[in-house]
Amino acid sequence: MDALSNLAFTTSGALIDLVDKKVLVHLRDGRKLIGVLRSYDQYANLVTTQTLERLYHPPTNSYAQTERGVFLIRGENVVLLGEVDLDLEDPPLQRMTLQPWNQIAALLDAERTDKAKAKKLGEKVLFERSGFGEEGGEGDAY
């Protein structure tokens, strides 16, 4: 079989169209990076330039962003790579308010800590009453 005939069904075939495009990369730890995809390989290791990291806080309808520069992202941490539609990019942001990075980061941090505490408490109750074991501390990080 011709090596290229099946190209549409390879990782390379899927990603080649996105090179030099503005992309959104969602990482396993919940980070959202927006940058220009410059290179990749079969493991979905990615290189992005002019990368921004954005934090979203839907409950207060606000967001924050900071410039991060060049990223080499190890493939195992990638959840999703989306092409950003330049026409659709700005309206959602205009509906939100831009806040200082530290403020949103602190908000999200506090929420994460509360969530972890609640989970820990739930697990403790389940363990004491029914003998269920812990999840292994992985939580959302899968």
Next chain:
Amino acid sequence: MLIFSVFKTLTDQEVTVELKNDLSIVGTLKSVDQFLNIKLDNIRVLDEDKHPHMIAVRNCFIRGSVVRYVQLPKAAVDTQLLEDATRRESSNAQKAAR
């Protein structure tokens, strides 16, 4: 390899992909590769208010390792054929092991 082949026959069908971070994405299956990485077109996120960053994204590449479920259109899957293919593959594997 069997499931990879099944996915290849499902291109251009509308599927729902549920990720391990509980994000559910509906879209047209455009391509799939050996790791079951999935490429979707015309995507829509089920809970858009919670994921405002996804509004600007129309097509995306999802890494196979973070997928929990893929919901397929019932009409597009021939379960009888799939059963037969599975039996054939397992008997081939047994023969090869001998």
